[in-house]
Amino acid sequence: MSGQQEGLAVAADPVELEPPRTLRNAGSPGSEEGVFTHYLRSLRPDGEPQPKAFDALWQALRAAVVGELRRRAAWTSPPSYFGVYGWQSWRTHDRRPGHTGSALEELVTDCYAFVFLERLPRLRAQLVMKPNVDGLVILYLRNYLHDRRKRHDLLGFHVFVSLRLAVRQAVEAGELWIVGGDPKVSNSTILAASPEADHTVGMDGEAIARIVEGWGHALLPELVTAAGSRRRQVVLRLRRLLLDLEAEGAPVVRFKDLVDRLKHCVRASWAASFDLEEGEAAVEGDTPDFAGVARLVQPEAGVEERESFDKLVACVAERVERLGESERARHYLRTFWGFLRAWASGEGPQRLPSSRGLSDLLHIPRKRFPRLWTTLKELVQCCTASLAGRPSEGPGGTEDTP
Amino acid sequence: MTTRVDLLGKTRRAWNRSPVPRRGAGPPAPGDVVVLECTACFDVEWAVLARDPAHPGRLLAVAADGQAMVGSADVAVPASAPGGPLVLRCRFGGWIDGGLIDTATRTATLPQDEVACARDRRAEVERGTVAGSILACEVDDDPEYQDWVAETLEPAWLAFAKTGPVLVPEVDGAAERHGRIVEASAPAWQTAGARSLALAATVLLALGAGLFWRQHQELSDLRDHHQVETEEYRHEIGELRSENGQREDGFRRQLEEAGNERERLESDARLQLEELGQQLDHARRQTVVGNPVALSLDFPRGRRGDERRVYLPTDASHVLFFMTLEGAEPGQTYGAELHDRATGERLWAKGELRPELRELRFGLPRSQLPPGEYLLRILELADGSSELMAEVPLRILAPQARR
Numbered sequence: 001m002s003g004q005q006e007g008l009a010v011a012a013d014p015v016e017l018e019p020p021r022t023l024r025n026a027g028s029p030g031s032e033e034g035v036f037t038h039y040l041r042s043l044r045p046d047g048e049p050q051p052k053a054f055d056a057l058w059q060a061l062r063a064a065v066v067g068e069l070r071r072r073a074a075w076t077s078p079p080s081y082f083g084v085y086g087w088q089s090w091r092t093h094d095r096r097p098g099h100t101g102s103a104l105e106e107l108v109t110d111c112y113a114f115v116f117l118e119r120l121p122r123l124r125a126q127l128v129m130k131p132n133v134d135g136l137v138i139l140y141l142r143n144y145l146h147d148r149r150k151r152h153d154l155l156g157f158h159v160f161v162s163l164r165l166a167v168r169q170a171v172e173a174g175e176l177w178i179v180g181g182d183p184k185v186s187n188s189t190i191l192a193a194s195p196e197a198d199h200t201v202g203m204d205g206e207a208i209a210r211i212v213e214g215w216g217h218a219l220l221p222e223l224v225t226a227a228g229s230r231r232r233q234v235v236l237r238l239r240r241l242l243l244d245l246e247a248e249g250a251p252v253v254r255f256k257d258l259v260d261r262l263k264h265c266v267r268a269s270w271a272a273s274f275d276l277e278e279g280e281a282a283v284e285g286d287t288p289d290f291a292g293v294a295r296l297v298q299p300e301a302g303v304e305e306r307e308s309f310d311k312l313v314a315c316v317a318e319r320v321e322r323l324g325e326s327e328r329a330r331h332y333l334r335t336f337w338g339f340l341r342a343w344a345s346g347e348g349p350q351r352l353p354s355s356r357g358l359s360d361l362l363h364i365p366r367k368r369f370p371r372l373w374t375t376l377k378e379l380v381q382c383c384t385a386s387l388a389g390r391p392s393e394g395p396g397g398t399e400d401t402p
Numbered sequence: 403m404t405t406r407v408d409l410l411g412k413t414r415r416a417w418n419r420s421p422v423p424r425r426g427a428g429p430p431a432p433g434d435v436v437v438l439e440c441t442a443c444f445d446v447e448w449a450v451l452a453r454d455p456a457h458p459g460r461l462l463a464v465a466a467d468g469q470a471m472v473g474s475a476d477v478a479v480p481a482s483a484p485g486g487p488l489v490l491r492c493r494f495g496g497w498i499d500g501g502l503i504d505t506a507t508r509t510a511t512l513p514q515d516e517v518a519c520a521r522d523r524r525a526e527v528e529r530g531t532v533a534g535s536i537l538a539c540e541v542d543d544d545p546e547y548q549d550w551v552a553e554t555l556e557p558a559w560l561a562f563a564k565t566g567p568v569l570v571p572e573v574d575g576a577a578e579r580h581g582r583i584v585e586a587s588a589p590a591w592q593t594a595g596a597r598s599l600a601l602a603a604t605v606l607l608a609l610g611a612g613l614f615w616r617q618h619q620e621l622s623d624l625r626d627h628h629q630v631e632t633e634e635y636r637h638e639i640g641e642l643r644s645e646n647g648q649r650e651d652g653f654r655r656q657l658e659e660a661g662n663e664r665e666r667l668e669s670d671a672r673l674q675l676e677e678l679g680q681q682l683d684h685a686r687r688q689t690v691v692g693n694p695v696a697l698s699l700d701f702p703r704g705r706r707g708d709e710r711r712v713y714l715p716t717d718a719s720h721v722l723f724f725m726t727l728e729g730a731e732p733g734q735t736y737g738a739e740l741h742d743r744a745t746g747e748r749l750w751a752k753g754e755l756r757p758e759l760r761e762l763r764f765g766l767p768r769s770q771l772p773p774g775e776y777l778l779r780i781l782e783l784a785d786g787s788s789e790l791m792a793e794v795p796l797r798i799l800a801p802q803a804r805r
Contacts, residue, residue: 047417049410109409117412118481121420122447122468122488125435125509129442136445143469146546164545173639184549228536231543243646314535 034134035060040116040123061115062108064138066090068145073187073256079103081153082145114144154342155270158224159263162231166238167191167255176242179252187256193246207249208257215241216265221362223266225338227317270342273353273361313341315383316376323375332364336372430503433517435466435485435510438503440565444558447509449490451521454497461503464495464524465555465562471547474534475527477520485510492523494559502565693717694765699725699778702792709795714768716801722765725780727791730757735783736791738764743775743795753783773800 033041039057042050049057069075069090079087087103116123119140126133150157167185170176179197180190216223218241222234245253320333339362343352352358355366364372430436434450441448447466454460466488472478475493479486488510526532534542541547695718699710714721723738730736736757740750750770755762762780776796781788 043413043417047414049413054406054410112409113412117416118487119468120413120416121485121510124420125437125447125507126445128507128509129437129439139445140468143471143546143550147470161544161546165543168545173635175639175642185545228539231540235543240642240645243642247650310537314537317536 034132034137036134036137037127037132040127040133057116058108058112061112061141062104064141065104065108065111065145068142071186072145072149073260074149077153079107081156082107082148083152110148111141111144115140155224155266156263158231159266160259162223162235162238163259163262164255166235166242169235170239170242175239176245181254185255187254187259189255190252191245191255191258192252194251197252204250205257208253209261211245211248211250212258212261213265216262216269220266220269221335221339224270224342225335225362227334227338227341230334269361273357309344311387312380312383315386316379319379319383325375329372332362332368332372333375335362335364336369337376340376430461430500430508432461433512433514434503434508435488435512436463436503437507437509438562438565440502441558441561444554444561446491446554446558447488448495448503448562449488449512449517449520450503451490451495451517451524453500459500460497461500462495462521462524463498463503463562464520465491465558467491467554469550471541471544471550472538473541473547473551474538475523475532476538477516477523479512479516483513483516485512485516488512490516490520490523491555492520493527494555494562495524496563498562498565694720694722696722696724699723699794701726701728702794705790705792707792707794709797711797711799713799713801714771718768720765720767721771722763723778725762725792725794727757727760727762727780730760730762736762737781737783737788738762739779739781740766740770741777741779743777749776771798773798 035056039049039053042053044050066075074081075090079085079090084103084106087106090102090104090107093102115137123133123136126136164185167176167189171178171185171191177192177195177197178185178189179192179195181188183189215238219234219237222230223238226234245251316337317334320330320337323330323333325333336358339358353361355369358364358369359366430450432450432452435447436450437447445467448463449466450461450463452462454462468487469489470487472489473491473493475491477490477492479488479490481487523532693715695712695714697710697712700707702708712721727736734757735753736755737751737753738755739748739752741748750766752764755764774797776798778794778796779790780792780794782791
């Protein structure tokens with residue numbers, strides 16, 4: 001969804017963006033029915049929403065979205081991480097006469113479409129059996145924002161998920177202890193190398209930055225490009241690195257500090273590869289063709305296109321494994337495809353980096369890129385044909401369906 | 403641009419498209435999506451996938467929900483399909499008495515191809531041969547998905563399993579995680595007309611006992627499996643710790659090696675310093691003018707002069723040359739070169755000499771003039787080129803040769 005939303009701004013004042021303590025329907029004190037449930041039940045027989053109920057829902061939905069963004073420490077992140085482009089921050093408003101849009105309004109509109117339009121059959125089904133479906137609405141909302149961030153901030157998403165998984169495994173194995181904050185491991189979680197550690201002492205930000213910078217160098221590019229079971233190996237390596245925290249001078253750390261520093265390090269390495277202007281292009285002339293195929297996911301893209309892109313990504317990745325190339329060549333193809341996937345999801349400028357930039361980031365010899373590119377282009381074409389139901393023969397294709 | 407009016411209109415259309423839940427409208431059939439009372443407190447529905455050919459009253463059902471995350475054992479029904487969007491969680495299901503669904507709410511009917519796809523996936527789950535796509539495996543490993551499974555799907559499945567004689571494979575220790583044991587309890591339909599069907603009841607009891615025994619065995623196997631996994635984990639932790647210790651030892655060795663290397667480098671640096679000191683003394687000796695020997699040379703007629711023999715005393719530090727130039731102009735620059743007369747090799751050179759009162763003056767360290775035969779050349783320099791002006795053969799004699 002792009003552009004400005006006119007007439008949706010029920011209350012655009014930032015002071016009203018704080019999530020309310022409760023989402024109970026103000027109109028029915030003592031009722032178990034929440035604002036979202038009340039809205040659904042108040043829909044007229046022809047499905048027309050009542051204006052007052054819609055306004056109340058809009059405020060509650062916006063507050064829930066802001067609360068969720070804050071919970072994910074994304075309230076200060078660029079809106080582009082959630083596929084909302086053209087705005088510097090969530091608080092920025094369109095000051096042009098007659099326009100009332102903002103990044104937040106765009107996101108809330110998309111959330112409404114996902115929860116109250118796409119998921120309406122599910123909500124109606126649950127309404128028959130349950131007095132209150134507000135919890136389900138919040139779950140849908142969380143799930144939607146999680147998925148949206150994955151699609152538009154693949155770098156940050158992979159770092160967060162890998163680190164969170166590594167920490168959970170380390171905690172379960174008794175290698176790390178949670179001494180404060182969220183026991184399910186989230187931004188507020190405080191981790192320690194021993195259960196007796198004093199988590200009230202100040203944490204050394206400099207030490208954490210130094211440690212995590214080393215991790216970034218040790219884990220790239222696989223931290224971003226690895227897929228499937230290979231990602232589990234990255235998580236295992238990350239878990240081993242967690243063992244060094246105490247020895248490196250950080251016996252107590254907050255999960256958010258770790259993940260923020262690691263994201264910063266990964267983003268810096270990624271951006272640096274695009275900054276290397278000199279040198280020949282990694283691939284010649286075909287970038288627009290590929291962009292047409294790979295950039296299927298645009299901010300306005302619907303569910304079907306997102307699913308097509310997912311299938312394309314999976315199809316190419318699986319065909320790479322079936323190629324009769326050497327393991328090293330397949331490793332380079334996997335890595336390059338992982339990079340292109342992140343690039344296609346909106347990470348980095350429109351053009352590809354130079355071969356030098358790619359070589360530095362992906363640890364692939366420069367002379368390999370032309371052949372890798374040709375192979376991947378053939379795979380994309382075969383998979384596109386296969387997904388469209390046309391017969392496809394080509395590299396890695398032992399069968400017609402992906 | 404999406405306006406409020408647009409959203410209201412879309413809501414109306416979505417409402418009219420979504421199916422109206424129908425309570426108890428006909429017997430349940432494969433493709434039906436229902437909400438069961440026993441799991442109404444969880445945000446899941448149940449999709450009927452198949453009817454048992456041997457016992458038509460029994461139905462295979464799996465959990466279904468509207469979350470967008472699709473793991474390797476799940477089947478996504480797209481939004482464009484009837485009943486979609488919906489995700490069928492094929493890992494969480496089992497056979498259930500169709501009578502229990504009579505009172506449930508049917509919320510949608512899925513297309514048969516989606517049902518067949520889910521049935522295949524369920525069969526893969528039961529065989530343990532699920533091989534999801536790369537992206538589905540990523541979802542399996544996503545902590546957000548794991549939370550959804552642990553907090554909603556597993557408890558809902560346990561509640562579902564308690565409703566009757568449900569044939570369900572245990573799900574990855576879900577029962578232990580939620581502090582419950584799955585047992586086959588007496589189904590409602592068994593009490594409805596069991597007295598007149600004693601034989602059938604006996605068979606069913608035997609079957610129930612068999613099932614209980616099988617589940618007990620499965621639980622026992624799972625506990626054993628869990629113990630083995632725990633042992634493996636402990637072993638892995640031990641290995642990790644051991645590896646960590648080895649790495650620490652390695653770092654210590656590297657530090658020691660670095661210390662040794664540092665000592666060696668310091669020693670080399672000391673030697674280099676001493677050598678530099680000696681060179682400095684030598685240079686100082688060359689620079690300090692102690693007992694210079696002055697040598698006056700006439701400008702030779704016909705460019706090459708006669709040989710000059712020079713005796714240098716042992717304590718002479720430098721030789722100073724004075725050569726008168728005929729016709730030298732102010733501002734003109736000259737150069738002087740010393741060559742080995744036998745080999746022609748240039749031994750010394752100096753440029754940018756300017757005559758003072760038509761006299762060129764320059765000096766050489768004594769060390770540059772050991773006894774031997776030399777050729778001193780004077781060059782006129784102009785515009786980057788040089789022109790030979792004069793050559794004077796020199797013979798430096800050893801001090802004892804004078805006696």
